[in-house]
Amino acid sequence: MVRIIQQSHGYAAFEHAFEKAYQFKRDVLFSMVIPIDPVDPLQFYEAGYQMFQGERSFWQDRDGELALIGVGNAQTFTSNPLNDRFTTIQQQWSQFLEHAVYFGVQKIGTGPIIMGGFSFDPRQEAELEWSNFSDGYFQLPSYMLTIDQYGAAFLTTNIICSEGDHAKTIWARIQANKELLFTRLQDHIKDANVVQTIEVNPERWKNTIGFVVKRLQKEEMEKVVLARKIKVEFDGKKRSDTVLERLRDDQPDSFIFSLEVLDSCFIGATPERLVKKENESILSTCLAGSIQRGNTTEEDNRLGQLLLHDEKNLHEHQLVVNMIKSSLTDLCEVVHVPSQPALMKIRDIQHLYTPVKGIASKGISILDYVRNLHPTPALGGTPTHLAMDVIREEEGMNRGFYAAPVGWLDAQGNGEFAVAIRSGLLHDHHAYLYAGCGVVADSDPESEYQETTIKFRPMLRAVGGTIK
Numbered sequence: 001m002v003r004i005i006q007q008s009h010g011y012a013a014f015e016h017a018f019e020k021a022y023q024f025k026r027d028v029l030f031s032m033v034i035p036i037d038p039v040d041p042l043q044f045y046e047a048g049y050q051m052f053q054g055e056r057s058f059w060q061d062r063d064g065e066l067a068l069i070g071v072g073n074a075q076t077f078t079s080n081p082l083n084d085r086f087t088t089i090q091q092q093w094s095q096f097l098e099h100a101v102y103f104g105v106q107k108i109g110t111g112p113i114i115m116g117g118f119s120f121d122p123r124q125e126a127e128l129e130w131s132n133f134s135d136g137y138f139q140l141p142s143y144m145l146t147i148d149q150y151g152a153a154f155l156t157t158n159i160i161c162s163e164g165d166h167a168k169t170i171w172a173r174i175q176a177n178k179e180l181l182f183t184r185l186q187d188h189i190k191d192a193n194v195v196q197t198i199e200v201n202p203e204r205w206k207n208t209i210g211f212v213v214k215r216l217q218k219e220e221m222e223k224v225v226l227a228r229k230i231k232v233e234f235d236g237k238k239r240s241d242t243v244l245e246r247l248r249d250d251q252p253d254s255f256i257f258s259l260e261v262l263d264s265c266f267i268g269a270t271p272e273r274l275v276k277k278e279n280e281s282i283l284s285t286c287l288a289g290s291i292q293r294g295n296t297t298e299e300d301n302r303l304g305q306l307l308l309h310d311e312k313n314l315h316e317h318q319l320v321v322n323m324i325k326s327s328l329t330d331l332c333e334v335v336h337v338p339s340q341p342a343l344m345k346i347r348d349i350q351h352l353y354t355p356v357k358g359i360a361s362k363g364i365s366i367l368d369y370v371r372n373l374h375p376t377p378a379l380g381g382t383p384t385h386l387a388m389d390v391i392r393e394e395e396g397m398n399r400g401f402y403a404a405p406v407g408w409l410d411a412q413g414n415g416e417f418a419v420a421i422r423s424g425l426l427h428d429h430h431a432y433l434y435a436g437c438g439v440v441a442d443s444d445p446e447s448e449y450q451e452t453t454i455k456f457r458p459m460l461r462a463v464g465g466t467i468k
């Protein structure tokens, strides 16, 4: 288990943060990082259930380079409808960090990091199930576990020091919480059972695809991504712990994430990176065009080859490549895009995949990249503004955080965001699952329907729902 953290470790720096709070008459962040013995990320997440339910977050990247697990919420950062949400979050975050006092290890993936995401479309009217979320929502965890690419573990503790607070009392409470997080014996997870799985209006959705195909043939538009929803009902509240466990076991090649907000949890396993920034290095991904996996290696290879040469899918894919290339070119010194897509094979599906690399221009934060990239034609369409109007008019639901950027951001503007597909919302006694597909002028409604059915599988399996 964890090395017992010396009670006095960092206390002098902590007191210094209080002195600054008095001096500047404002809240001052104290952020402390210590190396700890390795601990299983899910065990840490579960340990936070009793004390911090509704304030937990989970992130594990698809390369096995970083896991971040946050429990407890030291501070929330939210957007407001009047200003650009990316700028608002960035400004609040930068202001909040002024005068911060740091103690201990300093490396990327530790220290003050906010975890959260954005909604797909702030202009869509919110549906009831998404009412806990604002269009930009981030949490600074009180306690954050980091596992780096070598398996080394670090614990970050973030405390807000306010004028008038009593340093010794707060310090004692923090130490006590930490002990609990690392020593609490788990109560057996009592999980809810599925009562029923409902596909929301599948026939109407197919008709909509047919209708949008006609519009694509007539209008100056090349692609629109349309999504649909499955609602799973349980006999109680579904715990995100068990869903995460299932996703982690089944989808090792995806980003696994969760974001609890009060009694809701947005959760998923997505293969799609939007953007990663580590110092000046930028990575992004074009992912669009899909085919099922085969039952044998031969069949699987044959399907892969079919996808690599299929005109409809190559077109769907190329539109994403064009947009991502031009968005990144605005913010990078150099951008490298391979000339041909490769295959990305994950458990249930294979995709056309073009990884993109770049060198960041000076002074640009990860959120600037997110602003420029979202929504890519992998989830919106081409041209973006027309496709977004069609989604608003035809989709008949609110995507919430589905298909939108989810990830983390540090004090230096480094971070990583994935596109939150293969995802769902746990709320009350329900899970709302989402999947979509790129509709182009030669799309066939029935095949698009089948494609989305495959894309639902990872989340259906993880929550225990079944469809015919």
Ligand SMILES: C=C(O[C@@H]1C=C(C(=O)O)C=C[C@H]1O)C(=O)O
Residues within 6 Å of the ligand: 225, 227, 272, 287, 288, 289, 290, 316, 351, 378, 379, 421, 422, 434, 435, 436, 437, 438, 439, 455
């Ligand atoms: C929209 C989704 O996936 C997107 C659409 C794809 C397609 O239509 O081929 C492929 C990957 C994703 O960019 C989803 O999974 O919900």
Ligand SMILES: [Mg+2]
Residues within 6 Å of the ligand: 288, 289, 290, 316, 437, 438, 451
């Ligand atoms: Mg497709």
